[in-house]
Amino acid sequence: MTQFNNLQPKPIWDFFSQILTIPRPSDQEELVREHLIEFAQNRGLDHEVDSAGNLMIRKKATPGMEKRQSVCLQSHLDMVCEKNSDIDFDFLKDPIPAYVDDDGWIKSRGTTLGADDGIGIAAQMAILDSHDIAHGPLECLFTVAEETGLTGAFGLGEGLIKSRILLNLDSEDEGEIFIGCAGGIDLTAWLTFEKVNTPANSEAFAVTVTGLRGGHSGDDIHKGYGNANKIINRFLRIIKDQLSASLHDLEGGNLRNAIAREAKAIITINKKDEAQLSSLFEEFKQNMHKENPVTEPELTLELSHHSLPDQVLGERSFEQLINAISACPHGVHAWSQTMPGMVETSTNLAAIRMEANEVKITTSQRSSLESAKEDINQMVTSVFRLANARCQKSTGYPGWNPNPDSPILKISNESYQTLFGTKPQIKAIHAGLECGLFLKKFPDLDMISFGPTIKGAHSPDERLEISTVTKFWELLIDILKRIPNA
């Protein structure tokens, strides 16, 4: 760790290198929490742990700053633990093998670095430890299990946050200030089907869709990438109508928060229709390439012979399934009216799987507006109810609707421009942050989220740009200086 000694500003790097030595996988944050409690006790700072395991450390205002509004700085204690398979490494014991690279980045040797959100923790510790940084009454909140489902934020103790201003230190692009995020909810539908014996003189084929980009159902939903479930369903529609084809099996997509990249169907047709199937397939393939020349250059559609199954879906069941998938919306549903270019509401037709006598269809919806999130979820539910599906919605989590008139945004914006001579980008993300959940318990919180630049988060490629840590630190302490009186 000695190489961190030469980096400035020293306090934040000292605490960051300390954090790298303490294990902190999601749901196993005991060691790092204990470390921080001892840190607080050694400095005579008050601390409180809620029933979810979140830690709050409080520090009094520095002299002359007592009348300022109280501010809560927040990071999460846990980190994603991913490593390359050729590395012998135990996240419960070993210090992160971080190093300073010549190209101006901190990296790790084959493991996640945990700068997400270790750099936020380090900044909080450096301020709690300081004697020469001016600040009003200060709270430092450290949440647990952010990476595995925002569990700490869900279970946040009543009354734990006393401040009305919160700075979330968990975003990953220096130069951007975030003022909103999306809430999410899932809708899972099960369509019952009947099976019948495969008609006489049938022949079976596998149809596959591969090579799509996929991507994250929040961050990438506006990019117009193909959805493998939608694409394969269009071909099923064509061959059912024109060749009276039958369906034996259908599966597509995988994770609920990923856009479906691949899909596969096993179909049967009458032997005499093979030539026609090939020509319909060729025509369909050409149309798909014409529709997606830029967004999906690697799109691959394949048709191949398959062993003949004993059974296929009954005609009515097949019809119902095609209609449901065709009618189910996918993609951006609404753009923000107050933040141009921001997706407000979207839905992802994520996955299709055949179970014993049901097809399971997984979808997920996002919106920065709670009412709009419920509405898009209801819309998807309606589609599947019309198809007589059994529907189940998840509990979901709330969003954080951007407030372009936020006082803390105004302060931060001015601070950024004074310090660096350029305007920060003001953004909202179409994915979940803990802030949405904080707002649910503390509706009058005024929040922003910012951080230094981290690339490759959640993978062994995770890296932290050194120069942006300096700017992040300067911005943070300047904002604290500018907080007005209560």
Ligand SMILES: [Zn+2]
């Ligand atoms: Zn994070």
